[in-house]
Amino acid sequence: MTQRGNRRELLADAATEVLARDGGRGLTHRAIDREARVPEGTTKNYYPTRNALFEAIAHHLAERHVAALEALCTHIPDDVGPDHVTALYAAMLHRMSGNARAQFLALFELHLEGVRNPEVRALLGRISRASVDTAVQLHSAVGRRISRRGAGLLDAGMLGVALSALSLPRDLVGELGLDDADGIGRALLSLAATRDHGALEVLTDWAG
Template sequence: MAPQNTERRRVLADAAIDVLGRQGVHGLSHRAVDERSGLPAGTASNYFRSRDALLAAAMDRVADLHHAEMEAAAALETAPIGRARLIEMLGLSLLAAADRNRIRYLAVCELSLEATRRPALLETLTAMNEASVRFTCEQHRALGLDTSVEDVRTLILLYGNALFGLLTGPPERITRETALTLAKALVDGVLGPSRSEG
């Protein structure tokens, strides 16, 4: 049975994300994860017996990190928020994902593409996406927003595509202004334009 050292599993999952984001899915191996983590050879295979298990661990870790960041952002809010604050929160999230967390979200792109070829990984990705929808709905409710489940699904899909464009486009396009413009387009497109705008 594989060891259950939670901290070591986290270190290995973080290393897998880093390898995926920098080298792509073809660069991912147990050996590459061992080297990136600085742990002894064979450690990754002791914790994650197959490559699919390693990919799933990376995906689970990405979800945990994303949810923790969403919770931290929501915790800063002390009152119900309106459309303008939602746009700002989404824009700042896009900016952080494309800039500060670029490697992590390039890894997400790799994992998403790989899931189209690996049924087990697709199951993990689907479950992660459903958990994200539920989590986002809960966050919206906590912030005083009555966004429907379908609107949340659509926002998540459009957010992912906007992020993909930022990640794969020219780096100089990753600016606060661009991120906020994209976020406004997402919110207006899904929820309809603000009444004050006509």
Template sequence: MNQDRRDRLRDAAIAVLAQEGGRGLTHRAVDAAAAVPTGTAKNYFPTRDALLRAAAERCAERYRVLAQALAGAGPGPADAAQLAALLAGLLRDVAGPGRTRVLAYLELQAEAARRPWLAALLDPVAAADFTTHAYLLRAAGLPAEPARARALTLALHGAIPHLLTGAPATLAAAGLDDLDRFTRELLASVCEEEDR
């Protein structure tokens, strides 16, 4: 099979998931999004589960590329200010250029609640965030015990749906209307010294 066309179809499946949600993911919708003849997606991915698998695998590939780019960017942030700026940049990507990918990933997570095989495909992507955030905390010279890395990761994950919907009152209430301030305050909260 043609790998370029296969990738085009997988990218189209991600676009359809992001735009139409899980219910909108059909072979016809993927064909239309990829601008290929009707029946092409079904030829490559015969079932809806095969389409879901293709989209999940493509999301995982894109995540690995992003993670490798971060890892190759140097030794990591040198201090809390650099880490806050990095995290704010990642959150801006969620609401900007990465929006389609992240929306599709959230749709896949919802589908995974009913499909254990899909949950198993997505699990390494989500689990890697905890390790990555622990590494970033250490690189910045901040406390990086597992509980702190978990708190940071879950707070960032919790921010994502609000950034995607962009509701102004909610963004302001959550502090997400100023991502630089949000990440500085989040790090200060996660890394504050415990009372002795």
């Protein structure tokens, strides 16, 4: 990778951290310069406008997300079973509020920006399509079928649960069971693979 490529990646990483920590209002060229520890004006040379900043972050997260899911699908073990898939989605929920918290907070900010910015919206679509494709492939690998609509519901449900778990008061998160990654993972997978007429029963079973 060229030095310029390395600098772009450095700035995109720093911009992701700033967006996650300070939100859209705090996403400034100077804040990214400080986060990346580069001379003032560096970020503006690479990404002259705020739109360019948002698009750079969206592109950065999309590249990482798609690459990770492609690697996952390329190395699905021959003995993978339904329990492994359930554990994987539970682990994803744990990561959203754990060591990948900054990336997901930035992603939620991008979803708000995507309402107004078509370039960001297109990159978010790339992330969602990769998640849907992966869900379909994983279910197929364990001998189960899931439609793309079901996989889309699963993706949206994962994001919604993660957003609530990160933004709601902790006592309410616990009261609603939104910190039960294993249980929610099972419920979302079951709901996604169930026809509409069975959805209520799936949710009722999870609610206990």
